[in-house]
Amino acid sequence: MSVRVQAGDFDVGVELAALRGRDIGALVSFSGIVRGKYQLELEHYPGMTEKALAGIEAQAVSRWALQASLIAHRYGVLQPGEQIVLVAAAASHRHAAFEAAEFMMDYLKSEAPFWKKEGVGADAKWVDARVEDGVAMKRWDR
Amino acid sequence: MRVLYFAWLRERIGLPGEDVATSAALVRDLVDELRSREPRYELAFADMKSVRVAVDQVLSSFDAPLIGVKEVAFFPPMTGG
Numbered sequence A: 001m002s003v004r005v006q007a008g009d010f011d012v013g014v015e016l017a018a019l020r021g022r023d024i025g026a027l028v029s030f031s032g033i034v035r036g037k038y039q040l041e042l043e044h045y046p047g048m049t050e051k052a053l054a055g056i057e058a059q060a061v062s063r064w065a066l067q068a069s070l071i072a073h074r075y076g077v078l079q080p081g082e083q084i085v086l087v088a089a090a091a092s093h094r095h096a097a098f099e100a101a102e103f104m105m106d107y108l109k110s111e112a113p114f115w116k117k118e119g120v121g122a123d124a125k126w127v128d129a130r131v132e133d134g135v136a137m138k139r140w141d142r
Numbered sequence B: 001m002r003v004l005y006f007a008w009l010r011e012r013i014g015l016p017g018e019d020v021a022t023s024a025a026l027v028r029d030l031v032d033e034l035r036s037r038e039p040r041y042e043l044a045f046a047d048m049k050s051v052r053v054a055v056d057q058v059l060s061s062f063d064a065p066l067i068g069v070k071e072v073a074f075f076p077p078m079t080g081g
Helices: A012-019 A048-063 A094-111 A131-138 B007-013 B027-035 B037-043
Strands: A002-006 A025-035 A042-043 A066-074 A076-078 A083-091 A112-117 B003-004 B017-019 B051-057 B058-060 B071-077
Touching: A002 A048, A012 A025, A012 A066, A012 A083, A012 B058, A025 A094, A025 B058, A048 A094, A048 B058, A066 A094, A083 A131, A094 A131, B003 B007, B007 B037, B017 B071, B027 B071
Parallel strands: A002 A066, B003 B071
Antiparallel strands: A025 A083, A042 A076, A042 A112, A066 A083, B003 B017, B051 B058, B051 B071
8 A cells, every 4th residue: 555746757567566466356547647738737735645645545445455555646747648647456356446446536636635737837727626526526425 | 833825825825835823713713814914815715615724734624723733724626636
């Protein structure tokens, strides 16, 4: 179980290989990529970010029987096509791994202290939170 | 108490953070104190539906008490992932 907040890129192959282990039959990962034609600048809250991600991961671990998990999130200036986030969940069977990965992404969208600014210079604007993301998170309250 | 601002709150206020001497009992009282300081604070806190708060690095509410608190952060709804 680990969380990382970093400026640099990550190698998905290397990260996922490190999660494999004896009782793991299913490994699900999600990669978030900068889409469109504008650069993104990601600001975050050092200190709180790590705690928030660790809290989200801990909730996933308490809800599903995970053997391993990872949340890696980047900050700073990212260009279209670059990786922003990697979430991975490893379990004995696929359902737990699929659900836990989606749960972690849904929470991360609304509860991890990151803010995106799209574009360059005077034309850059802050990206608004999406209502759908809040709804996606709340559907796990059951 | 350390008060931090992120994203457009940081830009509107013009500071990433500052030390604030306050006797405010609740987060909302601190917001009222800040708003009454200068127009840039008034502007930053004009639409409270778009402001979130963390108290000692945990998401909180505007009714949270400030007794013993070291750090309060204000920011817009988060857009990670």
